[in-house]
Amino acid sequence: METNLPKFESVFTIDCVIFAFDAGKLKILLIERNEEPFKDWLALPGNFVNTDEGIDQAAERILYELTGLKGIYMEQLHIFGDVGRHPQGRVITVAYYAMIRLSGQKEPKPVSSFAKKAFWHATDMLPKLAFDHTKIFEKSLQKIKNKIFYSPIAFELLPEKFSLTQLQQLYEVILNKKLDKRNFRKKMLNYGILKELDEKQQGVSYRAAKLYKFDRRKYNKLFQKELSFGG
Amino acid sequence: METNLPKFESVFTIDCVIFAFDAGKLKILLIERNEEPFKDWLALPGNFVNTDEGIDQAAERILYELTGLKGIYMEQLHIFGDVGRHPQGRVITVAYYAMIRLSGQKEPKPVSSFAKKAFWHATDMLPKLAFDHTKIFEKSLQKIKNKIFYSPIAFELLPEKFSLTQLQQLYEVILNKKLDKRNFRKKMLNYGILKELDEKQQGVSYRAAKLYKFDRRKYNKLFQKELSFGG
């Protein structure tokens, strides 16, 4: 650090909220801490930012060290900077969030000894988390609830090939609300952002559903038009 | 700062993007810097966060010191933490934004000597700003463009009593697009979030328009219902 900057320095961390959809449940990635404070508590994967790295790179590095997950595109959620949020002093944290598909993902496993383990945990029964991580989680859940309406984030959570029923279940879990099957299908198919495949689900008892893929090209075309007032 | 925190410290600042609507133009609040680096440049009001204050309080304090504006509710926009964004070392900044009504507001005037002056500047002809402040401004403009569709931010920018034409002009300026008068009025009035007053505009040549107020209670009721899929 060079010399003529004032001495108002703060310790600076990153916490990651990584969502996935598994067995009909929305889950997030947690670690069990191996360091004080909050040793042995469950927490969001998070750690300190180095002074020589940008915060986006720091987020990637930290997630990798604590969970073994690599190359996940995260976005900023919010900054939490209350004076009392860390028991040992002033620590400002940037929360990042991401939504990923589990299929093809390895089991999470910490690379650094900072975390004892890393694992997926259903969001509907979260235990108390370290620091203010419960608050951070709640804010990110609210964020994806809003975002699902105007952004194709739902598809990030599903396998590449999915059935309409799976897609509907995901919406229902995120919105915490039952949806009508016919209306849901009609609306989704009318958007024209799904590509119907010549494949069916494998290995299910009972009738197999048709599979679809998300068509990103069509999606981008569609959402370049803005909302309007009949201008 | 206490002792057993690691030494990954960063200098930490806040920058404010304050929008207002004046003379048919969208404007933001700028300062002329009185300190190196970027002495004499135009910049967003911004400064260092103290280690003993929360970031939201810091934002309020900094805005006051540099512009004399007090009690303005700002929200976080984004964090900018590239390694090279400050010429003297690693500085992470949190951008805050707010939209305010000019009527009843005093002329901005710095309280601290950090800024030579503070003033409103139209957003459609911004000069080059210090640091990465142009990028920060652009991100906040994008934010309010999106937000105007689902949040009553437009009303924050108008005087308490306003005409429908004023409201439409504001939408047109923010969205950068002409709107149809009849459709705009129909839609706005149908929302039922405007209260019609028994007053008319004063001091205009030509026919005076009816004045309206924003009805926050009705707005809140309306926007508790969520978007849906016919569930």
Next chain:
DNA sequence: ATTACTTAGTGTAATCAACACACCTTATAT
């Protein structure tokens, strides 16, 4: 092969919001 079971898949009518589009009204200034 028949049956039981479970999920996949489908259509219509009613209501409501979005859009395109052009003229008359009212207040003021001269």
Next chain:
DNA sequence: ATATAAGGTGTGTTGATTACACTAAGTAAT
């Protein structure tokens, strides 16, 4: 009184959202 400039208003069309219930297809067990 007349010119000017902004205020204010209505309708038909189109497309989206909603509510709602049955048949079709595949698998498993007998």
